[in-house]
Amino acid sequence: MVIHYKCPNCGDDMVFNSETGTLSCGACGRQDNIEDFSEENIITTFEEDEAKEYHCENCGAVLITEAETAATTCSFCGAGVVLADRVSGTLAPAMVIPFSISKEQAGAAFKKWCRNGLLTPKDFMTANRIKNITGMYVPFWIYDLNSKVQVSAVGTKVRTYTKGEYIYTETKFYDVYRDINLDYLKIPVDASTKMNDELMDKLEPFPYDQLKEFKTPYLAGYIAEKYNYDDKELLPRAKDKIDGYIESYIKSSVSGYATVNYKRKDINVKKVHSSYVLLPVWMVYYDYNKTEHIFAMNGQTGKVVGKPPISKGKVAGWFGGVAAGTFVSLKVVSMLMGGGFW
Structure with missing residues (x-):
């Protein structure tokens, strides 16, 4: 099963907005609280063979995914889709930490x-x-x-x-x-x-x-x-x-x-x-x-x-600086003790 989230206002695709924490439409700017989003605006597509091949409801393109993929984007139209069978039943996550950085x-x-x-x-x-x-x-x-x-x-x-x-x-x-x-x-x-x-x-x-x-x-x-x-x-x-x-x-x-x-x-x-x-x-x-x-x-x-x-040059310069600093320190200590260091 493929899930698309469609905007109730304009019908465009909606995606999760990390800055607002809402399901957002890039076309008209509508934002919906995830807890309140109506299932009427969720478009699903079922396939007989749900192992690797899905169809994008947005443009009809065939989505070939690896068996581990649970969510992706259509390579043809860019629509975000969720492969629901891979996040349901025993594969359903208990919790999620949403993105907060765009x-x-x-x-x-x-x-x-x-x-x-x-x-x-x-x-x-x-x-x-x-x-x-x-x-x-x-x-x-x-x-x-x-x-x-x-x-x-x-x-x-x-x-x-x-x-x-x-x-x-x-x-x-x-x-x-x-x-x-x-x-x-x-x-x-x-x-x-x-x-x-x-x-x-x-x-x-x-x-x-x-x-x-x-x-x-x-x-x-x-x-x-x-x-x-x-x-x-x-x-x-x-x-x-x-x-x-x-x-x-x-x-x-x-x-x-x-x-x-x-x-x-x-x-x-x-x-x-x-x-x-x-x-x-x-x-x-x-x-x-x-x-x-x-x-x-x-x-x-x-x-x-x-x-x-x-950078090999920066590494050489850094070690050179450390070595030079050590040399100067030893020279000063030696002079204070009345000796020399060459």
Whole structure:
């Protein structure tokens, strides 16, 4: 099933407006609250074979999509469509964080971010080489996890004191036990095979107070993917993401000792709850030096992640400056101490 959102005023296509949070018509300017949008203005098309081929109700063109695509735009007329069968039933997201940054704002923010690169080539910072900016709702599973930790260790405290002509070192040994219960809420893991996991992890945090009950109009005008992995398959990754926090908490709970020798450390992490959500990401494709560089931007916070090209000249100059500064510092210290340094 293909869903088009038609303007009740003029019949043109409507898309989600990230600035106003409404379903908006670009032709006549009408804006509708998503909660109040009438189903009478939703045009749907059903196909016998709903795997990959759909028809655009707007112009009749055939839309060939990958099996993971949940929302897209018609390549012929530009109409935004939602493939409803891919966001319904077991594939239906529970929640969505809508875009709050428009495409124009994303482009301006990315150019500003480029100018902040201290070691990027000068023409990378100044040239307008943006090839494409695509707004995409990326599928994530977010987990509520509980970890129960039992720790057994031996801690030492060392005291040094002087008595008469002798210096004494006193070491006391302590049995240390900890029984810890930790809860971690909304641990995100991206569920798309297409997305770079490292990029998606660096986009965090997302403002989860902006989560809204999923409704298909939020997808209108954007690309959306359905998940490739279910919550059971991604649970190990979610657990891995909190390993460092658990270890840090254990370490903080046994502070105050000179040394700590762990005899037993039992960590049991369980899933309390998981939800399938769609999170907003602007994908920025940037051409530079005959190479395409891919960056990602958090569609709510504007945070940009990615690896820009590095200027070898700037790197050499930076290290040269550090080396020169170190040389001068050593020269001054040497002169103050009455010596020389060459």
